[in-house]
Amino acid sequence: MSGAALGVEMVVVFFLALFLLHRYGDFGKQQRMVLFGTLLAWYLCFLIVFTLPLDVTTTIYKQCKKDHGAGSLPSNGTPGNDSAAPSASARNPCQEPWSNIPDGVMPVYWRVVYWTSQCLTWLLLPFMQSYARSGAFSITGKVQTALIENAIYYGTYLLIFGSLLIYVAVHPEWRLSWSELQTVGITAANTWGLFLLVLLLGYGLVEIPRSYWNASRHGHMLLKTYFKASKLMTEKADAEENLEDVMEEVRKVSEAIKYNHPLRKCIDTILRKCPTDYQDKMGRNMDDYEDFEDRQTFPGEKSLVKLHKQVIYAVQRHNRTRVQWHMLLQEAFHLEDVAKNESSSARRFVRSFPPPRPPGWICRTLYTPAVEWYWECALKRVFYRVLAVALALLSVAVVWSECTFFSTKPVLSLFAVFVRLAERSYSYVYIQVACFVTIFFLCTCVYSTVFRIRVFNFYYLAPHHQTDAYSLQFSGMLFCRLTPPLCLNFLGLIHMDATISHNDKEQTAYTSIMGSMRVLPIVANGFYIYYPMLILILCIATYFSLGTRLLNLLGFQQFMGDSELTSDLVDEGKELIRREKRKRQRTEDGENRRREWKERYGNAREERFGNAREARDDHEMKETAYSGDKRAPAKYCRSADGGRDRVELLQDQEPMDFNADDAPEQEGGRLGPGGRYLSMSSSRSRIFDDV
Numbered sequence: 001m002s003g004a005a006l007g008v009e010m011v012v013v014f015f016l017a018l019f020l021l022h023r024y025g026d027f028g029k030q031q032r033m034v035l036f037g038t039l040l041a042w043y044l045c046f047l048i049v050f051t052l053p054l055d056v057t058t059t060i061y062k063q064c065k066k067d068h069g070a071g072s073l074p075s076n077g078t079p080g081n082d083s084a085a086p087s088a089s090a091r092n093p094c095q096e097p098w099s100n101i102p103d104g105v106m107p108v109y110w111r112v113v114y115w116t117s118q119c120l121t122w123l124l125l126p127f128m129q130s131y132a133r134s135g136a137f138s139i140t141g142k143v144q145t146a147l148i149e150n151a152i153y154y155g156t157y158l159l160i161f162g163s164l165l166i167y168v169a170v171h172p173e174w175r176l177s178w179s180e181l182q183t184v185g186i187t188a189a190n191t192w193g194l195f196l197l198v199l200l201l202g203y204g205l206v207e208i209p210r211s212y213w214n215a216s217r218h219g220h221m222l223l224k225t226y227f228k229a230s231k232l233m234t235e236k237a238d239a240e241e242n243l244e245d246v247m248e249e250v251r252k253v254s255e256a257i258k259y260n261h262p263l264r265k266c267i268d269t270i271l272r273k274c275p276t277d278y279q280d281k282m283g284r285n286m287d288d289y290e291d292f293e294d295r296q297t298f299p300g301e302k303s304l305v306k307l308h309k310q311v312i313y314a315v316q317r318h319n320r321t322r323v324q325w326h327m328l329l330q331e332a333f334h335l336e337d338v339a340k341n342e343s344s345s346a347r348r349f350v351r352s353f354p355p356p357r358p359p360g361w362i363c364r365t366l367y368t369p370a371v372e373w374y375w376e377c378a379l380k381r382v383f384y385r386v387l388a389v390a391l392a393l394l395s396v397a398v399v400w401s402e403c404t405f406f407s408t409k410p411v412l413s414l415f416a417v418f419v420r421l422a423e424r425s426y427s428y429v430y431i432q433v434a435c436f437v438t439i440f441f442l443c444t445c446v447y448s449t450v451f452r453i454r455v456f457n458f459y460y461l462a463p464h465h466q467t468d469a470y471s472l473q474f475s476g477m478l479f480c481r482l483t484p485p486l487c488l489n490f491l492g493l494i495h496m497d498a499t500i501s502h503n504d505k506e507q508t509a510y511t512s513i514m515g516s517m518r519v520l521p522i523v524a525n526g527f528y529i530y531y532p533m534l535i536l537i538l539c540i541a542t543y544f545s546l547g548t549r550l551l552n553l554l555g556f557q558q559f560m561g562d563s564e565l566t567s568d569l570v571d572e573g574k575e576l577i578r579r580e581k582r583k584r585q586r587t588e589d590g591e592n593r594r595r596e597w598k599e600r601y602g603n604a605r606e607e608r609f610g611n612a613r614e615a616r617d618d619h620e621m622k623e624t625a626y627s628g629d630k631r632a633p634a635k636y637c638r639s640a641d642g643g644r645d646r647v648e649l650l651q652d653q654e655p656m657d658f659n660a661d662d663a664p665e666q667e668g669g670r671l672g673p674g675g676r677y678l679s680m681s682s683s684r685s686r687i688f689d690d691v
Contacts, residue, residue: 008189026465041476053435063506064094097428108510121480132469135309202538204445205395213388226573236321262285320466349373416495
């Protein structure tokens with residue numbers, strides 16, 4: 001299995017990053033460069049998280065071989081010497097783990113992954129972010145805009161680096177080599193990342209267990225959904241109004257700039273970004289080919305670039321709010337159904353509306369209405385509460401370890417105790433599971449906070465393919481900056497970082513590329529050790545919702561449970577959901593009535609017209625044979641009882657040509673909508689179509 005575990009993880013992590021990008025991004029509409037940059041950033045960050053437990057077990061195995069001699073063998077003894085096998089096994093308890101990685105692979109692997117991610121987050125992604133957000137109409141214009149917007153950003157890096165070089169050159173005691181300069185740069189990046197990491201981790205450690213506990217309270221979730229509906233409707237209306245204003249500007253510019261204007265290609269580019277219905281409206285008035293006058297004033301290219309940028313933002317925001325409103329309605333209807341079915345004595349889950357997509361035959365067979373009732377109304381609540389308690393205990397262990405991980409004698413960090421106990425018995429599987437669960441929980445707390453963060457409307461990760469390019473790349477930047485300090489913090493929790501443990505044990509390959517922190521002792525012995533203790537204060541503030549209360553005082557409405565501050569918005573959202581539910585019920589009732597009418601009368605009508613056609617064909621054949629002219633059908637015929645057949649009013653109607661848009665006026669006829677020709681016989685006979 002040498003190196004096989006690493007290869008499997010690389011493949012699995014790639015598909016995980018691809019799945020998340022498909023959920024939040026849009027493969028069909030967004031630029032390939034944006035998708036590739038975001039996918040690469042997420043992939044590298046997830047690789048660091050999933051590969052670090054393998055590095056830990058490999059390091060413990062190396063330390064075991066170092067403690068028991070460099071020439072130690074596995075427990076199967078020395079080949080060719082059966083008598084020495086028991087003694088060798090007794091002297092050497094080290095067994096090679098199934099996921100052991102060959103020597104020399106991990107250092108190269110970490111250098112490639114780490115430095116690629118750092119180049120992405122500090123150099124390429126900021127440039128690509130400005131490039132994707134630019135409204136320029138050419139590649140050169142987009143590149144120029146991106147360089148101008150990032151001039152201050154890159155200039156700050158050059159200023160700091162130049163100041164450091166001057167300080168080193170002037171100071172006589174400092175003699176920094178290239179490796180030490182790399183360590184200074186890594187330390188600076190990790191310090192910035194650790195500063196943000198503690199803020200996000202302190203929020204996630206409390207909010208994730210509480211979110212699962214609240215999910216078990218259906219009444220609480222329903223009130224929160226009503227509150228979100230009220231806020232989302234306001235945002236949706238604002239997005240629609242903004243889109244109308246932007247489309248009006250586009251219409252004015254489109255009417256002012258004719259087809260033969262040099263800037264007309266820019267207008268066509270803007271029109272392609274507009275919704276389809278707006279394109280149809282604007283296209284109706286664009287059939288004039290009049291020459292433009294030189295004296296007439298036209299908007300310049302800079303104005304069109306600004307308008308193009310506004311169109312991209314307005315359309316994306318409108319589509320996002322529309323999809324979010326649809327998904328929120330589904331969630332609200334489901335929670336209302338759960339509330340109604342909880343008091344049902346039949347114990348069968350009844351939905352107000354059928355699911356949007358019919359389940360497969362496996363779901364229909366296993367997930368019956370009875371099973372759904374027991375899950376939604378009984379078991380789901382218990383499962384969420386048990387999960388919330390388990391996550392809360394894990395959060396307490398993380399907070400305790402963050403505040404005590406610097407203590408090596410005695411060892412107070414719980415995760416360091418667990419790893420040491422497993423290290424004594426060389427239970428590599430247990431070590432990998434413990435490391436993976438711990439680091440996965442830390443990453444979930446941090447990454448979920450990143451996905452929940454919303455900075456007004458500039459940064460917002462929205463599922464169902466509604467995240468814009470700017471937010472996707474910004475999330476990639478955050479992941480690349482947060483993951484390395486998060487992994488270093490994890491290694492400090494389990495006392496496998498020499499900066500924390502102060503021992504001469506074997507170091508992981510990951511810490512070897514970070515270099516020694518002795519270059520900056522203030523950061524190594526001060527900031528890295530004592531700053532994570534602020535997690536305790538942040539967890540207390542999050543538990544008492546101090547940030548939410550502060551935002552409410554500042555005018556940003558936040559959900560506060562049953563408080564009076566949010567009761568008005570809850571009532572408004574409840575009325576909105578009720579209105580949408582009535583509208584959907586009317587639509588469902590109309591469709592059901594049409595379906596029933598079609599099933600009841602459609603077959604009889606088809607049978608009646610089929611019999612009439614057969615009778616007409618038989619009669620025409622008889623009349624033709626009697627008259628001797630095969631092409632002279634009788635216009636009127638009599639039925640078997642001697643009466644005129646009543647269906648003859650419908651047999652001679654002219655078929656409508658829905659493709660004849662340019663049919664000319666003909667004698668005895670008229671033009672219908674869209675220029676389609678309708679004969680007089682057709683107009684007379686169609687009045688009976690609905691009978």
